[in-house]
Structure formats: structure tokens, C-alpha cells
Amino acid sequence: MKEIIENSLKKTISYTDYRALVSNLLANGKATGPEQSEALTNYSLLNDRRMKRLDKTIKISEETILEFQKVKEPQTWLVITEGWCGDAAQNLPVLNKIAATTDKIDLKIVLRDENLELMDLFLTNGGRSIPKLIALDKNNNVIDSWGPRPTVATKMVADYKEKHGSLDPQFKEDLQVWYNKDKGQSVQEDFVNLATKLSTKEA
Numbered sequence: 001m002k003e004i005i006e007n008s009l010k011k012t013i014s015y016t017d018y019r020a021l022v023s024n025l026l027a028n029g030k031a032t033g034p035e036q037s038e039a040l041t042n043y044s045l046l047n048d049r050r051m052k053r054l055d056k057t058i059k060i061s062e063e064t065i066l067e068f069q070k071v072k073e074p075q076t077w078l079v080i081t082e083g084w085c086g087d088a089a090q091n092l093p094v095l096n097k098i099a100a101t102t103d104k105i106d107l108k109i110v111l112r113d114e115n116l117e118l119m120d121l122f123l124t125n126g127g128r129s130i131p132k133l134i135a136l137d138k139n140n141n142v143i144d145s146w147g148p149r150p151t152v153a154t155k156m157v158a159d160y161k162e163k164h165g166s167l168d169p170q171f172k173e174d175l176q177v178w179y180n181k182d183k184g185q186s187v188q189e190d191f192v193n194l195a196t197k198l199s200t201k202e203a
Contacts, residue, residue, distance in 0.1 A: 012108035047089035
């Protein structure tokens with residue numbers, strides 16, 4: 001596992017570079033990843049606009065800031081994502097702003113389809129769901145992982161699947177409406193709960 005993680009770390013980019021990569025690909029009519037389609041490009045365009053808005057509007061709570069100022073040892077947050085992923089577009093700007101509350105956290109991003117060995121170490125119910133955040137200590141040991149959605153949204157998805165069998169376009173639209181109303185609060189609550197673990201399990 002550690003060798004796969006360290007190989008993936010060599011291919012990471014910063015959040016700023018990831019945003020630029022997605023925008024530059026879109027300027028050429030492309031999405032991230034080897035698979036290209038009009039649908040993926042359209043999702044990516046929507047997500048790019050969404051992330052631009054969230055980068056400007058997301059507010060990090062005082063509680064979140066205080067919790068993450070308790071982190072004493074450096075750690076890396078390795079996030080697996082793709083530009084066409086709706087959940088990633090809603091959550092990555094929040095994760096970036098949480099990481100920015102302390103100089104102890106280095107947020108790094110890799111693309112899923114270029115790092116399937118890494119992805120397959122962190123499946124969700126057997127699926128390659130993104131975004132997936134892997135918290136690493138200074139020696140690149142795994143402290144914890146999170147994703148692909150905040151706890152509240154995860155329950156919404158599970159409940160809907162149990163009742164309807166699968167996620168239809170209407171639910172996906174409703175989920176985006178929920179994200180817009182939530183304004184990143186649920187992600188912050190998840191990470192405030194994780195913060196104790198992240199600050200106590202450091203090597």
C-alpha cells in the first residue's frame with residue numbers, strides 16, 4: 001500500500017493547478033481522464049462554474065479553524081478526483097479552505113483514472129467513488145480517509161438506493177440542491193469530528 005501511495009504522491013498537483021488543469025482542458029473541449037464524451041465535458045463545465053462560485057463564497061467556521069489549529073504535526077491530504085464529478089465539485093473547495101486554515105496540512109490532488117491502483121485501495125462499497133481524501137502523516141502512513149460525500153449526504157444516498165434501487169437524475173439534481181443549501185457546513189462538521197483523530201494519530 002505504502003509504495004502505491006508514494007508513487008501516486010509523485011504525480012500530485014496543487015488545488016490551484018488542478019483548477020487550472022480542468023479549465024485548460026475545457027478550453028479545448030475536453031474533460032479529465034481517458035474517456036471523452038459530450039456528457040463528461042458538459043458535467044465538467046458545470047462543475048468548473050460551480051467551483052469558481054464556491055471558491056469565492058465558502059466560509060470556514062470558527063469551530064473548524066480552532067480544531068485544525070490544534071494539528072501539530074505536518075500531514076498530507078491526498079485527494080482522488082476527476083473534473084466531471086459533481087460531488088467533487090461541491091466538496092473540494094471546502095476541503096481546500098479547511099486545509100488552508102493551518103500550515104500543517106498540504107492538500108495534494110491526483111486524478112482517479114490515472115491512479116487506479118491507489119483508488120482500488122480506498123473503494124466505497126466496492127466502487128471507485130470520488131472524491132476520496134486520504135490523510136497521511138509525515139511518513140506517508142494512512143491516518144484516516146473520507147469521502148465521497150459528507151455523512152448527511154451519504155445517508156441520503158443510501159436511503160434513496162434502498163427505496164428506489166438506484167440513483168436517478170431527479171435524485172442527483174436534488175442532491176446538488178442540498179449541497180447548495182448546505183454551503184459546506186456538513187463537510188466541516190465531518191472534519192471537526194475527524195480533527196481529533198487527525199491530531200492524535202500523528203506519528
